[in-house]
Amino acid sequence: MLASIGRGLRSAVLPVLFLAASGYFIWHAVHGERGLIASEQRLQLLADARADLDRARTxxxxxxxxxxxxxGDRLDxxxxxERARQLLNFVGKDELxxxxxxxxRLF
Known part of the structure; x- marks a missing residue:
């Protein structure tokens, strides 16, 4: 009886190790530093940065x-x-x- 349990445990060790290693790699593929979730976050940051760049360019x-x-000659x-004085509320000492x-209103 003990021998059959020992053989069953020995035959289960390899699949359990394989499942544990597979689970480790799958978890890191999804949640790791370079996983799917991190990739989505980087893409969102990139889209936000591009939107900021477009606003800055505009x-x-x-x-x-x-x-x-x-x-040039376009400036009167x-x-x-007159416009600067009106916006800044400045007036000369000799002006009325x-x-x-x-x-x-003028402006």
Whole structure:
């Protein structure tokens, strides 16, 4: 009887080791550092980074258009000075301020 149990255990050792090794590798293939879940997370991070890059490029193009409008013959310095003073609420010491009503705003 003991001999048959010993033979049964010896014959079960190899399949149990194989199943344990297979389980180890399968678990790491899914959950490991380079597994399926980590791969999905990296792809999501990459998509987020590309979206951020696209937003930054769009903002850069907007700023480049604004700067391009301030170069060369296209720039009217009087209008630029007037607009800067209006936005920043600056006025010269020798200038007269005439307030407009809300319905007659210049800008």
């Amino acid at each position: 903002e850069l193009e907007g700023w480049e258009r604004r700067v391009q409008g301030m170069r 310095r009087d209008q630029l000075d 301020v005439i307030p407009y009503g809300p319905e007659r």
